[in-house]
Amino acid sequence: MQAESSTAHTAQLLGSRFGTAPEVAVILGSGWGGVTQHLLEPQQIPYTDLPAFEPTGVEGHAGTLLVGRMGNQRVALLAGRRHTYENNDCTGMAGAIRSLQAWGVQVLVQTNAAGSLRAHMPPGSLMLIADHINAPQRSPLVGEPGNARFVDMGAAYDAELRAQATRVAQAASIALPEGTYLWALGPQFETPTEIRMFAAWGADAVGMSTVPETILARHAGLRVLALSLMTNMAAGLGHESLTHAATLEQARASGDYAARFLAELVASLADLPSLHS
Numbered sequence: 054m055q056a057e058s059s060t061a062h063t064a065q066l067l068g069s070r071f072g073t074a075p076e077v078a079v080i081l082g083s084g085w086g087g088v089t090q091h092l093l094e095p096q097q098i099p100y101t102d103l104p105a106f107e108p109t110g111v112e113g114h115a116g117t118l119l120v121g122r123m124g125n126q127r128v129a130l131l132a133g134r135r136h137t138y139e140n141n142d143c144t145g146m147a148g149a150i151r152s153l154q155a156w157g158v159q160v161l162v163q164t165n166a167a168g169s170l171r172a173h174m175p176p177g178s179l180m181l182i183a184d185h186i187n188a189p190q191r192s193p194l195v196g197e198p199g200n201a202r203f204v205d206m207g208a209a210y211d212a213e214l215r216a217q218a219t220r221v222a223q224a225a226s227i228a229l230p231e232g233t234y235l236w237a238l239g240p241q242f243e244t245p246t247e248i249r250m251f252a253a254w255g256a257d258a259v260g261m262s263t264v265p266e267t268i269l270a271r272h273a274g275l276r277v278l279a280l281s282l283m284t285n286m287a288a289g290l291g292h293e294s295l296t297h298a299a300t301l302e303q304a305r306a307s308g309d310y311a312a313r314f315l316a317e318l319v320a321s322l323a324d325l326p327s328l329h330s
């Protein structure tokens with residue numbers, strides 16, 4: 054009950070601060086911070102001013118919500134996300150996602166950094182998430198009351214939004230293969246044998262986020278679009294040992310290109326009739 058009232062209160066705060074909700078919100082993952090530079094007329098509020106938003110565990114950066122527009126599309130950017138590996142809690146983004154929905158947001162765009170399991174997606178490439186594997190089999194909906202918790206995950210990543218992303222990528226001559234993202238709890242990287250097993254399961258990329266948020270967003274009735282930026286070949290598939298610093302460095306190296314593409318994609322959503330009825 055308390056969680057519900059803090060969601061409603063946060064939605065109310067967002068409305069009085071920023072007015073009508075933008076149709077689109079974007080969670081910025083590792084390497085995607087450059088997206089904020091494409092935000093026009095930005096306004097911002099720290100997560101610490103929004104009761105339903107849990108501060109991120111990153112030192113010196115508790116998280117910021119920015120609101121502005123890209124082209125003609127109004128958008129909210131969530132700079133900072135909680136990861137399950139921070140405190141073993143996969144519900145860290147529940148309050149944020151539910152308040153965005155209560156405010157009136159319709160689409161959640163997720164971005165992340167990931168390790169590639171496929172030779173056709175070398176470091177620096179982008180992947181459009183078509184489906185996911187919840188390898189830890191953890192759910193942020195455990196303990197939720199009612200039948201709404203039995204969420205259909207058969208089409209979690211919105212087909213119309215994926216088609217739009219593919220069109221924008223083609224127009225910009227950007228390779229955007231679709232693939233399956235596998236959530237690994239982390240924070241340690243995977244072993245080579247785990248990666249061979251995940252590839253046999255059908256995973257194309259592996260990362261430590263996104264899946265709990267997709268489940269939360271679908272439960273809340275939001276449409277989901279998700280993009281991965283490959284920062285490394287997954288364990289055993291590349292020549293170098295995996296470090297957080299090296300993945301961040303690769304994310305920085307290709308982040309500008311990824312950010313530009315995302316800004317174009319968000320701007321293109323202004324012309325999507327299903328979002329502007």
Ligand code: HPA
Nearest residue numbers: 166167168259260261287
């Ligand atoms: N494994 C898990 N998460 C990641 C990786 C990886 O190889 N690269 C970036 N995030």
